[in-house]
Amino acid sequence: MKISFIGSGKVGAAVAYTASLKGLAQEIVLTDAFSDKARGEALDILQGQAFAPQAQVKYGDIKDTAGSDIIVITAGIPRKADEPRVLLLSRNAGLIASLVKEAVSYSPNCILFMVTNPLDVMTQLAYQVSGLPANRVIGMGTVLDTARYRSYLAEQFGIDARDIDAYVVGEHGETMVPLVSQITIKGIPLTELPGYETAAVERVCDEVRMASGQVIALKGGTVFAPAASACAVLEAIVKDSNQILPVCTYNSEYGVAVSLPTLVGRNGAGPVLNLPMTDGERAALEKSVANIKAFVAELQ
Known part of the structure; x- marks a missing residue:
């Protein structure tokens, strides 16, 4: 390799x-x-x-x-x-x-x-x-944002980040969409966790959106979390693990490159998985896609 x-x-x-x-x-x-x-x-x-x-x-x-x-x-x-x-x-x-x-x-x-x-x-x-x-x-898409999402959720609720199944989709940027409705802990809905509060999850979503800017302001740039996230994708390719990662690939349905949960293995990006979303999350994703398309149009 x-x-x-x-x-x-x-x-x-x-x-x-x-x-x-x-x-x-x-x-x-x-x-x-x-x-x-x-x-x-x-x-x-x-x-x-x-x-x-x-x-x-x-x-x-x-x-x-x-x-x-x-x-x-x-x-x-x-x-x-x-x-x-x-x-x-x-x-x-x-x-x-x-x-x-x-x-x-x-x-x-x-x-x-x-x-x-x-x-x-x-x-x-x-x-x-x-x-x-x-x-x-x-x-790399929203793999990094997803890592931040899981890490902040783990910190907020006092659980192991590796046990959390949660995704950020859409743009790796201001219109990213942290999916709240599908967060699970080892298959158990986060809402079943003792001490669960909707407001706490909303705070986590805000922290994820601000995470990069905060680190850049403090030390001049993000390095370690992007490196770990990038290597998660590389490892899935090299080991042909067919891991589910929200990488960014061209999506024919949306007509633009966008981050969605995708099987990643030796042949690259495999099928995109149809993750259930609420109407609000779906609308936010559509807005995020429109934002990406607007920026892509500037390249023409």
Whole structure:
């Protein structure tokens, strides 16, 4: 398994490092517009290989990604705490389109995994310019938001986050939709939990929407949670686990890339699962989809 990273900034390097610790690839290649940055990160990861599953960790330019099984796109300009992700659209669109085309020319059989923001629009753009089928162009989507949702619910109600089944769908952005109606704890509805309060769940939903901006304001950027979330997707692909994850893929029903619970395995994104929603949640999802479409229209 060869996984290449286009972009070796904080998030790209953290994803590569986490993938190394998990033993997800036999070969890891890091590239960056600043070659010394890619070289430094590769050497840093390589020097810890005595305590990790063995892999060849290399740096280079985009030609060195040739023959990759998975290409992870993290290149781009990060957002500031006080700006929405979509403001990155004009800054990152041209760069991402160029990088995707070149990367796929060297690895035509790869799965393309998008992490660059604004994530939904960049996933749609990558799908349009890559020529790859929809199942092989995957955005991290609301996997990160879902992780935050479960973590905050766990903190609020004093339970293990790994026991929580809850999803955020729609846009990885301001119109994300945390699904409240389907939250379960080991199959038991959250509403059956002693001490359950609707207001507490509403507070959690607000915290999820503000989570990224809060971390950016405090430390300049989000790194570890995005890396863990990205590697959850990579692990599902590498291990062919058919795990249910709310990744972002082009959806023919909606006509745009959007995050919905999806089976993820070695062939990339599988079928989207029809998760029950209330009328209110469905309406919020439709609004989120419309928001993504409006931003995508700006690319035309």
